[in-house]
Amino acid sequence: MPWLTLFIAGLLEIVWATAMKQSHGFSRLLPTAIMIVTMIGSFWLLAIAMRQLPLGTAYMVWTGIGAVGSFILGIVLLGEPLTLARVIAACLIVSGILAMKLAS
Template sequence: MAWFYLVLAGLLEIVWATAMKQSAGFTRLWPTGIMVVGMIASFWLLAIAMRALPLGTSYTVWVGIGAVGAFIVGIVLFGEVVTPMRLLAAGLIVAGIITMKLAS
């Protein structure tokens, strides 16, 4: 169950990071509110996952899901540039997440 909570926490990290972008420097109410709620929920689920999983694994996987997810959202929703080097970097992050899971 800890891995479920950890993945959900990582997905919520994508939500709050996207909402932060949409908040325009905290000048828009709804995106700012979504960001705050998403951030609290993400941290709470991360803390629950850390009851059963090692700190290093939990934090690395959480950040990795958020980073790769935000990368994908940036491309899909915001038209950010896709280059081979950026794709390689995201692929290496995914490889690290998989390796952490296998090592646990």
């Protein structure tokens, strides 16, 4: 169950990071509100997952899900560049997450 909780926390991190971008420096109310609510939810679920998972593992997985998910959404929704170097970097993050998961 802590892994599912951590995964959902990571998904919420993707949402709040995307909403932060869409808030245009907190000048748009709806994206700012979405960011605040999902940020609180993400941190809360991360804290719950950390009750049973090691700090380093939980934090790395959480940030990795957020980073890679935000990378993908940036490309798909925001037209950010898809370059070989960026894909390699994302693959390295995913491989680090998998290695951390296997090690714990």
